[in-house]
Amino acid sequence: MFEAAELGRKVSKSEYKDALPALRAGLTEAQQRLRDSGVSVLVIVEGVEGVGRGEVVNRLNGWLDTRGTETHAFWDVSSEEQSHPRYWRYWRSLPARGKIGLFFGAWYSEPLMRGTTGEWDGARVEAAATRIRDLERMLALEDTLILKFWFHLDKDTQKQRLKARKQDPDSRWSRRRNGDKLLDYKAFVGIGETVIQATDTALAPWYLIEATDPRYRDLTVARTLLKAITERLDAEGPVHREEMLSHAPSLPEAEEARLTVLDQVDLGQSLDKSRYKKRLEEAQRRLRALTWKARDAGRASVLVFEGWDAAGKGGTIRRLTAGIDARLHRVIPVGAPTDEELAHHYLWRFWRQVPGSGRITVFDRSWYGRVLVERVEGLARAEQWRRAFHEINDFEQQLCEHGILVHKFWLHISEAEQLARFRAREETAYKQHKLTDEDWRNREKRPEYEAAINEMVFRTSTEHAPWTLVPSEDKRFARVAVIETVCERLEAVLD
Amino acid sequence: MFEAAELGRKVSKSEYKDALPALRAGLTEAQQRLRDSGVSVLVIVEGVEGVGRGEVVNRLNGWLDTRGTETHAFWDVSSEEQSHPRYWRYWRSLPARGKIGLFFGAWYSEPLMRGTTGEWDGARVEAAATRIRDLERMLALEDTLILKFWFHLDKDTQKQRLKARKQDPDSRWSRRRNGDKLLDYKAFVGIGETVIQATDTALAPWYLIEATDPRYRDLTVARTLLKAITERLDAEGPVHREEMLSHAPSLPEAEEARLTVLDQVDLGQSLDKSRYKKRLEEAQRRLRALTWKARDAGRASVLVFEGWDAAGKGGTIRRLTAGIDARLHRVIPVGAPTDEELAHHYLWRFWRQVPGSGRITVFDRSWYGRVLVERVEGLARAEQWRRAFHEINDFEQQLCEHGILVHKFWLHISEAEQLARFRAREETAYKQHKLTDEDWRNREKRPEYEAAINEMVFRTSTEHAPWTLVPSEDKRFARVAVIETVCERLEAVLD
Numbered sequence: 001m002f003e004a005a006e007l008g009r010k011v012s013k014s015e016y017k018d019a020l021p022a023l024r025a026g027l028t029e030a031q032q033r034l035r036d037s038g039v040s041v042l043v044i045v046e047g048v049e050g051v052g053r054g055e056v057v058n059r060l061n062g063w064l065d066t067r068g069t070e071t072h073a074f075w076d077v078s079s080e081e082q083s084h085p086r087y088w089r090y091w092r093s094l095p096a097r098g099k100i101g102l103f104f105g106a107w108y109s110e111p112l113m114r115g116t117t118g119e120w121d122g123a124r125v126e127a128a129a130t131r132i133r134d135l136e137r138m139l140a141l142e143d144t145l146i147l148k149f150w151f152h153l154d155k156d157t158q159k160q161r162l163k164a165r166k167q168d169p170d171s172r173w174s175r176r177r178n179g180d181k182l183l184d185y186k187a188f189v190g191i192g193e194t195v196i197q198a199t200d201t202a203l204a205p206w207y208l209i210e211a212t213d214p215r216y217r218d219l220t221v222a223r224t225l226l227k228a229i230t231e232r233l234d235a236e237g238p239v240h241r242e243e244m245l246s247h248a249p250s251l252p253e254a255e256e257a258r259l260t261v262l263d264q265v266d267l268g269q270s271l272d273k274s275r276y277k278k279r280l281e282e283a284q285r286r287l288r289a290l291t292w293k294a295r296d297a298g299r300a301s302v303l304v305f306e307g308w309d310a311a312g313k314g315g316t317i318r319r320l321t322a323g324i325d326a327r328l329h330r331v332i333p334v335g336a337p338t339d340e341e342l343a344h345h346y347l348w349r350f351w352r353q354v355p356g357s358g359r360i361t362v363f364d365r366s367w368y369g370r371v372l373v374e375r376v377e378g379l380a381r382a383e384q385w386r387r388a389f390h391e392i393n394d395f396e397q398q399l400c401e402h403g404i405l406v407h408k409f410w411l412h413i414s415e416a417e418q419l420a421r422f423r424a425r426e427e428t429a430y431k432q433h434k435l436t437d438e439d440w441r442n443r444e445k446r447p448e449y450e451a452a453i454n455e456m457v458f459r460t461s462t463e464h465a466p467w468t469l470v471p472s473e474d475k476r477f478a479r480v481a482v483i484e485t486v487c488e489r490l491e492a493v494l495d
Numbered sequence: 496m497f498e499a500a501e502l503g504r505k506v507s508k509s510e511y512k513d514a515l516p517a518l519r520a521g522l523t524e525a526q527q528r529l530r531d532s533g534v535s536v537l538v539i540v541e542g543v544e545g546v547g548r549g550e551v552v553n554r555l556n557g558w559l560d561t562r563g564t565e566t567h568a569f570w571d572v573s574s575e576e577q578s579h580p581r582y583w584r585y586w587r588s589l590p591a592r593g594k595i596g597l598f599f600g601a602w603y604s605e606p607l608m609r610g611t612t613g614e615w616d617g618a619r620v621e622a623a624a625t626r627i628r629d630l631e632r633m634l635a636l637e638d639t640l641i642l643k644f645w646f647h648l649d650k651d652t653q654k655q656r657l658k659a660r661k662q663d664p665d666s667r668w669s670r671r672r673n674g675d676k677l678l679d680y681k682a683f684v685g686i687g688e689t690v691i692q693a694t695d696t697a698l699a700p701w702y703l704i705e706a707t708d709p710r711y712r713d714l715t716v717a718r719t720l721l722k723a724i725t726e727r728l729d730a731e732g733p734v735h736r737e738e739m740l741s742h743a744p745s746l747p748e749a750e751e752a753r754l755t756v757l758d759q760v761d762l763g764q765s766l767d768k769s770r771y772k773k774r775l776e777e778a779q780r781r782l783r784a785l786t787w788k789a790r791d792a793g794r795a796s797v798l799v800f801e802g803w804d805a806a807g808k809g810g811t812i813r814r815l816t817a818g819i820d821a822r823l824h825r826v827i828p829v830g831a832p833t834d835e836e837l838a839h840h841y842l843w844r845f846w847r848q849v850p851g852s853g854r855i856t857v858f859d860r861s862w863y864g865r866v867l868v869e870r871v872e873g874l875a876r877a878e879q880w881r882r883a884f885h886e887i888n889d890f891e892q893q894l895c896e897h898g899i900l901v902h903k904f905w906l907h908i909s910e911a912e913q914l915a916r917f918r919a920r921e922e923t924a925y926k927q928h929k930l931t932d933e934d935w936r937n938r939e940k941r942p943e944y945e946a947a948i949n950e951m952v953f954r955t956s957t958e959h960a961p962w963t964l965v966p967s968e969d970k971r972f973a974r975v976a977v978i979e980t981v982c983e984r985l986e987a988v989l990d
Contacts, residue, residue: 032928054820061821066813067859073822079574102821318561325549326556326566326597333562339834364562433527 001193005152005210016215023222024063030229031065034098037233040144040343041100043225046108047151048188050161051211056151057102059218060225069100074109083298083356085402086110087135091351096343097143107132108148108195115191116183125191129198131394138391140203141383142345145232148204149221150196151211155185260454261469265412270474280476283483284323290490291324295358299493300404302355303486304366307411308449309439310421312475316411317362319479320486324360334365346370347395354399367392368408371456376448389459396465405493406465409482410453411472415446496688500647500705511710518717519558525724526560529593532728535639535838536595538720541603542646543683545656546706551646552597554713555720564595569604578793578851580897581605582630586846591838592638602627603643603690610686611678620686624693626889633886635698636878637840640727643699644716645691646706650680755949756964760907765969775971778978779818785985786819790853792989795899797850798981799861802906803944804934805916807970811906812857814974815981819855829860841865842890849894862887863903866951871943884954891960900988901960904977905948906967910941 011019034041043060045053057071072093081089087107095101105112111128114120120128140146153161162182200206207224211217271279294301303320305313321329332353341349347367355361370388374380380388396406413421422443425435442449461467468485472478506514529536538555540548552566567588576584582602590596600607606623609615615623635641648656657677695701702719706712766774789796798815800808816824827848836844842862850856865883869875875883891901908916917938920930937944956962963980967973 054822057821058817062813062817065809066816066826067809067828070825071821075822078578083573104822314560314562318557321561322553322557326552327549327568327570327599330565331561 001196001208002152002154002189005208006154007210008212009210009216010213011215011219013215016219019219023219023226026226026230027063027222028065030226030233031068031100033233034100034229035068036098038097038143039232040095040097041225041229042095042103042139042144042146043100044103044106044108044146044148045151046105046112046148046192047209047211048153048158048185048192049183050158050165051151051153052161052214052217053104053151055214056149056218056221057104060102060222063222064100068098069102070095071102071104072106073104074106080356084354085398085404087398088351088354091348094139094144094344094348096340098343107135108199111195112188112191113183115195116188118187122194125194126198129195131398132199133201133204134390134394136199136204137201138347138387138394139345141387144345145228146204147225147228148199148206149209149224150192150206151209151217153211157212158185260450261457262412262450262453265469265471267412267414267417267471267473269471269477271476271480273476276476276480279480280319280483283480283487284319286487287320287323287483287490288325290487290494291328291360293494294360294405294490295328297494298357298403299490300355300357300402301360301486301490302399302404302406303360303362304368304406304408305362305364305411306366306368306372306409307470307472308413308418309442310418310425310434311411311413311472312478313364313411315475316409316470316472316479316482317364320483321362323483328358329360329362330355331362331364334363334369347391350395355404366408367395368456368460371460372449372452373442375452376445389456392460393462393465396460396462400464405489407486407489408461408465408467409485410457410467410469411478412469413472415443417473418443496691496703497647497649497684500703501649502705503707504705504711505708506710506714508710511714514714518714518721521721521725522558522717523560525721525728526563526595528728529595529724530563531593533592533638534727535590535592536720536724537590537598537634537639537641538595539598539601539603539641539643540646541600541607541643541687542704542706543648543653543680543687544678545653545660546646546648547656547709547712548599548646550709551644551713551716552599555597555717558717559595563593564597565590566597566599567601568599569601575851579849580893580899582893583846583849586843589634589639589839589843591835593838602630603694606690607683607686608678610690611683613682617689620689621693624690626893627694628696628699629885629889631694631699632696633842633882633889634840636882639840640723641699642720642723643694643701644704644719645687645701646704646712648706652707653680755945756952757907757945757948760964760966762907762909762912762966762968764966764972766971766975768971771971771975774975775814775978778975778982779814781982782815782818782978782985783820785982785989786823786855788989789855789900789985790823793852793898794985794988795850795852795897796855796981796985797894797899797901798855798857799863799901799903800857800859800906801861801863801867801904802965802967803908803913804937805913805920805929806906806908806967807973808859808906810970811904811965811967811974811977812859815978816857818978823853824855824857825850826857826859829858829864842886845890850899861903862890863951863955866955867944867947868937870947871940884951887955888957888960891955891957895959900984902981902984903956903960903962904980905952905962905964906973907964908967910938912968913938 045056047053061069061071070093074089074093077089090103090106093101093103107128111120111125111132115122115125136146196206196208207221209217209220291301305317307313317331321331330353337349350363350367353361353363367388370380370392371385375385399406422435422439425431457467457469468482470478470481540551542548556564556566565588569584569588572584585598585601588596588598602623606615606620606627610617610620631641691701691703702716704712704715786796800812802808812826816826825848832844845858845862848856848858862883865875865887866880870880894901917930917934920926952962952964963977965973965976
């Protein structure tokens with residue numbers, strides 16, 4: 001494929017000079033429009049060594065308003081980044097709406113490097129490409145405009161370029177990718193071709209740029225960027241809607257049936273007060289030791305709590321965290337997002353709370369809001385919540401691959417029990433604030449919620465990140481069941 | 496002083512049990528009121544080893560709603576924390592409005608530890624205490640309720656406690672502060688007394704707690720916390736106003752005079768086009784090499800740009816950053832704060848942008864807004880902007896102590912030149928968006944701004960973080976002057 005970038009394309013000095021003023025004015029104007037558009041722009045630059053990625057990015061920074069751009073080189077992995085899943089460092093750098101992020105390599109660096117050196121085999125590189133495709137698709141569908149530039153030089157030109165660079169005092173700062181060793185040209189280009197082909201999508205296209213002539217290279221990148229931003233801002237309504245729909249998972253008819261996984265939960269289980277006390281204390285003691293052990297082993301946990309209103313999430317979380325040293329856990333109540341969170345992809349607010357090694361994050365409600373309340377209340381469009389299942393599975397899988405234990409609890413109560421608890425809340429002065437009109441409204445939509453829960457469990461209960469449906473008609477039973485489940489998973493993991 | 500905490504205070508089991516329900520209900524209620532109050536609560540726990548700080552904090556977590564509390568232990572310093580000024584890790588952990596932060600030791604840990612081992616001498620510990628007093632005062636005056644608990648045990652009890660702990664399997668996880676070595680009791684208590692006395696203020700009081708009896712210890716802490724929160728929320732209007740005023744710096748009469756430092760700026764300086772081009776390119780090349788060198792040396796820079804509307808901040812920053820590799824710098828346009836920023840102290844949003852080793856952050860407007868626009872427009876109360884000078888100096892000093900180069904530029908133009916530029920903007924289509932009604936209004940307040948600028952320069956131009964007043968009547972002159980100034984400072988620092 002790279003023959004297409006060995007054609008000797010050039011731009012003369014005067015052509016370049018003539019083109020520049022309009023191009024720069026265009027970029028400035030586009031950036032101004034971008035600011036309030038709700039769209040973020042992600043530009044990834046890749047290519048063979050010596051191709052001048054730094055030069056291009058510096059040129060773009062000179063032409064753009066740097067107050068709206070952020071450049072990320074992803075050099076050294078910090079200890080905090082090391083203690084989080086692989087993509088955490090990219091998530092924390094993603095540009096907010098209205099901004100342009102210029103990324104060197106980003107998620108491509110690792111597969112390209114390790115593929116070239118042979119550290120990763122073909123299958124592993126393919127797997128990485130699949131993950132990348134998913135990520136980019138997900139971002140693109142939520143208002144990120146993605147442009148990927150691959151800069152190409154033929155082998156001889158690369159050689160000359162690197163030689164010339166050695167003699168240029170200004171260039172002595174440019175870094176080699178692989179320590180001091182030059183990557184093998186043929187191997188790198190080969191892996192590059194594989195990766196490009198696997199990740200070149202309509203939502204996140206690659207642009208192959210012939211980089212022999214810097215003027216051609218820089219002009220072409222800037223023009224491509226300008227055109228893409230302008231087209232995106234000119235487009236009416238959300239883009240790519242057809243593709244969204246064509247990729248939406250089809251739903252089986254059975255889903256509409258009234259019988260759900262919830263009907264299989266045995267709500268009759270209970271614990272009397274004295275057995276409860278004993279088992280709770282025992283489970284908490286066990287949990288305390290296990291969580292310290294997990295800390296020493298560097299194993300983090302993510303615990304998700306979802307459930308019907310008044311099912312007892314708060315009380316259960318309290319008993320759970322009472323069994324974990326306060327220095328090890330953090331409870332994240334998931335309410336309305338902050339404006340920084342709103343300016344990013346909906347998973348960004350959860351990525352930023354992913355625990356570092358040995359820590360435990362307890363989510364009181366979670367990313368499952370997307371396929372529960374947002375789905376049922378119509379706050380997310382159908383194609384949004386439909387693809388969320390895959391997005392969520394991928395997110396959780398990344399946590400698991402990093403060694404994080406993921407467990408999800410649905411606290412289940414019957415309609416009658418919920419009513420009884422609502423009534424009790426109405427009558428208890430200090431609990432009245434816990435009952436809102438919304439709670440009553442949600443109750444009316446129970447069938448819709450049941451269908452949504454059923455599909456959620458069906459699609460997202462995986463071996464590595466299972467759902468436990470907790471019979472919570474009896475609060476005591478539920479609390480003990482949850483803590484014991486966490487203990488069992490920790491024990492299995494720590495063995 | 497610790498005799499006051501060796502009196503054998505105790506709470507019987509039944510007393511404890513009787514007191515608990517009301518106390519817990521009170522805490523829950525207080526926490527609910529706190530949520531929307533705009534106040535954040537910071538609890539610091541300190542004391543001799545074996546005193547059960549972890550137990551107390553766990554107990555509090557059990558009694559409080561953990562969804563509104565955050566516990567921070569400050570164990571290992573991450574590489575990112577290492578690459579930032581000392582207090583960065585505390586700033587990033589500070590509780591937002593409505594939340595309670597439970598801090599183990601926080602900024603006390605280091606002076607106590609290093610003072611005890613003798614690594615820091617008395618003067619150094621004193622200096623640390625002074626900095627702490629300043630920080631706590633600053634937080635307290637901006638809606639943080641600070642409570643500091645010092646838990647005391649006499650030497651014999653400590654010995655017994657540590658011995659018993661060794662045999663208790665549940666306690667094997669508690670950590671020693673100083674690796675495996677027990678800190679010398681007498682030395683620790685001695686330094687503790689010094690530090691307590693130096694940092695015990697009305698705004699951030701120490702509570703000395705006798706910790707021999709865990710029930711007494713925990714009840715007393717919870718009661719003190721409850722009382723403090725309740726009193727604070729019951730108080731009408733901002734608290735401590737008297738103290739604010741009594742500590743406000745007195746302003747010399749001369750400040751009101753019309754003659755300011757700005758009148759000494761020679762606005763006649765200029766550069767013709769050809770000399771400008773040459774000197775600009777030369778300065779940028781010099782800057783590029785210096786900034787790479789600074790990166791290799793791990794020296795970060797903070798560059799602040801303030802100036803009159805239309806003085807040319809944007810254009811100057813563009814020329815400056817054109818001389819710095821995009822991978823090394825970041826431009827932060829300071830506009831309206833996000834809601835997460837609003838939920839913290841006004842310096843928090845700047846602390847979070849402090850560059851890591853070898854990086855450069857360029858602030859397009861800055862924390863000086865407090866003593867400029869907020870002062871002149873009455874957005875900050877007099878006692879707020881008055882004490883800001885000291886707060887800002889202390890902030891910048893912390894950056895400098897970490898080896899960060901701090902430089903501040905005021906771009907100065909005459910009233911006439913500003914008018915000419917406003918007019919030109921009105922007439923140029925693509926520049927019209929840069930001119931707002933506010934710009935015209937600000938112009939009318941020029942005398943007030945001049946007085947504010949004068950005082951700002953007088954109070955905050957320090958040797959380590961100087962102001963440069965840049966004659967900007969001629970944009971070319973200003974741009975070159977700024978870049979050359981940065982180069983000179985970098986050269987001096989890197990030598």
